[in-house]
Amino acid sequence: MSFGIEAASYYVPSLYLEIKDLAEKRGIEPAKLEKGLGLHKMGLPDVHEDAATFAAEALLKLIKDYSINPKDIARIYLGTESALDAAKPTASYAMQMVERVLEADFGERVFRNCDVVDMTFACVGGVDALHNALDFVRVNPDKKAVVIASDYAKYELASSGEYTQGGGAVSLLISAKPDLLEIDNHWGVATESVFDFFKPRRQYKKKDLIGAPDVYPDKIEIFTDEPVFDGQYSNQCYQDRIREAYQHYKDVTGKEKPYQDWKYIVFHLPYAFHGKRIFTEIYSIENGFSYETPDQQKAVAKSEDYVQLINQKIEKTQRASSEIGNMYTASIFMAFLSGLQTSFNENEDLSGKEIGFFGYGSGSKSKVFAGKVSENWKKVVDKWNLFDNLNNRTAIDFETYEKLHRKRLNESVNAGYNGFGLDSIEEENPVLNGARYYSYKK
Numbered sequence: 001m002s003f004g005i006e007a008a009s010y011y012v013p014s015l016y017l018e019i020k021d022l023a024e025k026r027g028i029e030p031a032k033l034e035k036g037l038g039l040h041k042m043g044l045p046d047v048h049e050d051a052a053t054f055a056a057e058a059l060l061k062l063i064k065d066y067s068i069n070p071k072d073i074a075r076i077y078l079g080t081e082s083a084l085d086a087a088k089p090t091a092s093y094a095m096q097m098v099e100r101v102l103e104a105d106f107g108e109r110v111f112r113n114c115d116v117v118d119m120t121f122a123c124v125g126g127v128d129a130l131h132n133a134l135d136f137v138r139v140n141p142d143k144k145a146v147v148i149a150s151d152y153a154k155y156e157l158a159s160s161g162e163y164t165q166g167g168g169a170v171s172l173l174i175s176a177k178p179d180l181l182e183i184d185n186h187w188g189v190a191t192e193s194v195f196d197f198f199k200p201r202r203q204y205k206k207k208d209l210i211g212a213p214d215v216y217p218d219k220i221e222i223f224t225d226e227p228v229f230d231g232q233y234s235n236q237c238y239q240d241r242i243r244e245a246y247q248h249y250k251d252v253t254g255k256e257k258p259y260q261d262w263k264y265i266v267f268h269l270p271y272a273f274h275g276k277r278i279f280t281e282i283y284s285i286e287n288g289f290s291y292e293t294p295d296q297q298k299a300v301a302k303s304e305d306y307v308q309l310i311n312q313k314i315e316k317t318q319r320a321s322s323e324i325g326n327m328y329t330a331s332i333f334m335a336f337l338s339g340l341q342t343s344f345n346e347n348e349d350l351s352g353k354e355i356g357f358f359g360y361g362s363g364s365k366s367k368v369f370a371g372k373v374s375e376n377w378k379k380v381v382d383k384w385n386l387f388d389n390l391n392n393r394t395a396i397d398f399e400t401y402e403k404l405h406r407k408r409l410n411e412s413v414n415a416g417y418n419g420f421g422l423d424s425i426e427e428e429n430p431v432l433n434g435a436r437y438y439s440y441k442k
């Protein structure tokens, strides 16, 4: 019996900022961002959007596009690091939004008996959700689970992370009928606790917070959606963890050079070119040589053989990331969709081809795993139209972007939007303080 991904969907917010507009305003050479890091556009949530609406959109689309009976979904595992609440899972918000839309066809509370939960480990939380969903269906082969990875990657204005921002969600139906990808039960794992990128509950003095009500103690804890990070150190941690997890994967599988058999090497992409920049180390180890200096590393990156490897195994998986930016938990799955959509558009047959994955989450953990593309894959990909949809988004100017970022816009940029949106956050009723209310516009 085989297990894996039966169907997949995604949601990308409809607004974007051209990277060259950001570069110009921040005094950065556009070529550094476009040719150095592979960035073209940055996907951004509108005023009414957040990680819960992204997740709800991706879940509803999955159910509708593949005519899934929602009552057949036994679990919904949501990988996210953009939690809206420290106790109530974002998955519970997303699930309820979708339940209400499905009410007309399936009756009230269609997910009443569904086991719904969030999983958090920075960007690898979506892979953790997938791993656990697969374990669940392996034990219960007659059941189906949904994995959603949903995030808004937000950094401080003018920081070195700003140009890597992005957001959106990917949803996957996991079952014993893997029409898209059969996933092997071999996992390479590497973990080390580090501070490369994290989102602490920072303490602020009340006097620093304009308008803080008197009921708070002198120091209060608040959540922030912007991380504390050290960019170059995070690159190093990523490189170290994927090397260790890949070695573990080789130990577990007994394979000597697994990536050489992979049609695509799919990475967690914090920005489009990250995978190809970081993979030189594993490539060198596997090919029996090493480098010491940055110049030697660059020589490897530019070598004919390595460039060929990028063109064959990585480049197509980068394309969506260049148009969206970091999607945190969803990035690795979007890279997978990008590769498959490109092959589909180019009429390539992927049936039976093996695909390898390098997940990474700051803080830090990597998971390496692989799967085989199923014979029915085209039927699944047929629903995506990924690049057409990315071309249909709305560009915003830099001033609007800054206002959105600072939460200074009261109305959605796309005021006539369709779909899920946040209506309000409770402020009046003390026993509901902070509750979020959403609705669906047809």
Ligand SMILES: CC(C)(COP(=O)([O-])OP(=O)([O-])OC[C@H]1O[C@@H](n2cnc3c(N)ncnc32)[C@H](O)[C@@H]1OP(=O)([O-])[O-])[C@@H](O)C(=O)NCCC(=O)NCCSC(=O)C[C@@](C)(O)CC(=O)[O-]
Residues within 6 Å of the ligand: 029, 031, 032, 033, 035, 036, 037, 081, 121, 122, 123, 124, 160, 161, 162, 164, 197, 229, 230, 231, 232, 234, 235, 238, 268, 269, 270, 271, 277, 298, 326, 328, 360, 361, 362
């Ligand atoms: C990602 C960094 C570190 C990049 O940091 P940076 O300082 O902007 O860029 P850089 O100096 O590392 O690289 C610039 C590249 O552009 C090239 N360049 C320069 N000028 C030109 C030019 N004129 N024309 C053409 N190319 C040019 C330059 O040569 C170089 O390419 P290389 O040759 O080294 O491959 C930064 O944006 C950052 O701090 N981002 C936030 C953290 C991050 O994304 N870290 C990545 C690894 S950790 C991770 O993936 C986890 C994460 C972040 O997703 C979070 C989670 O797990 O939850």
